[in-house]
Each structure stands twice: as C-alpha cells, then as structure tokens.
Amino acid sequence: MSTYTAIYAIVRQIPPGRVATYGQVADLAGLYGKARLVGYALYRVAPDSDIPWHRVINARGQVSESPVRYGSDHLQRSLLEAEGVIFTANGQIDLAQYRWQPSLPF
C-alpha cells in the first residue's frame, strides 16, 4: 500500500471519452496541491498497465510533453481521439466539455 495506490485507483475510475487533470486526480486521491506526484506515478506505471494513463492531462487541457516520454505524448493524443475526444487546432482539449466530473451522476 503506497501513496500511488490511491492515484491509480482514481485514474482507473475515469470513464472512456472523459479526461481528468493531474490536480483533479491528486485532489480525489487526498493529495491536494501535489499534482507532481500524480505525474510521477503515471511515469512509473508505464503503458503496459491496465490504468488509462492517457486520460490524465494537465490543467491547461493539453497533453504534457517531456523528454522522458520519447514521443509517447503523440500516442496519448491518438488514444484520446479514438475515444471521441476532439482536440482543437491548438492541440488543446475543451475541459469544460470533457472534464470528468465524479460528483455528478452519469
């Protein structure tokens, strides 16, 4: 049982076609203000897991790019588009439309 266990549990609850921000996941996991840990947790989990890591984006509605990802950000965008998430010409996602709202009934 580690700190990341809560993070993984939250990410697994994100339904297809929806996205959540790092800060939102951190908050739901009881780690308000510690969004960095969420990013680090997803970096550790890797894509060979059953966790929908691609549904987690930053607060700006964009896919975070980093040298350590070696272009997996492109994969993330493809996975989201496959679920019906539309990207703007600026490479952003309309959070007002796609942000996961766990408090509201589906």
Place this chain on the structure above:
DNA sequence: GCCATGACGGAGC
C-alpha cells in the same frame, strides 16, 4: 542521508 530532478499547479507580471 543529502542533493538534483520532474507526465504539475497557481500566483504574479
């Protein structure tokens, strides 16, 4: 055990 780093967020300009 200390130091640098990082898939981030928010405040300040």
Place this chain on the structure above:
DNA sequence: TGCTCCGCCATGG
C-alpha cells in the same frame, strides 16, 4: 494569454 518563479514530495545517484 504567455512566461517566470516557487512549493509540493517521491525517486535515483
């Protein structure tokens, strides 16, 4: 809206 700086804390050397 965009850039810079600081705080957060787990991980690796």
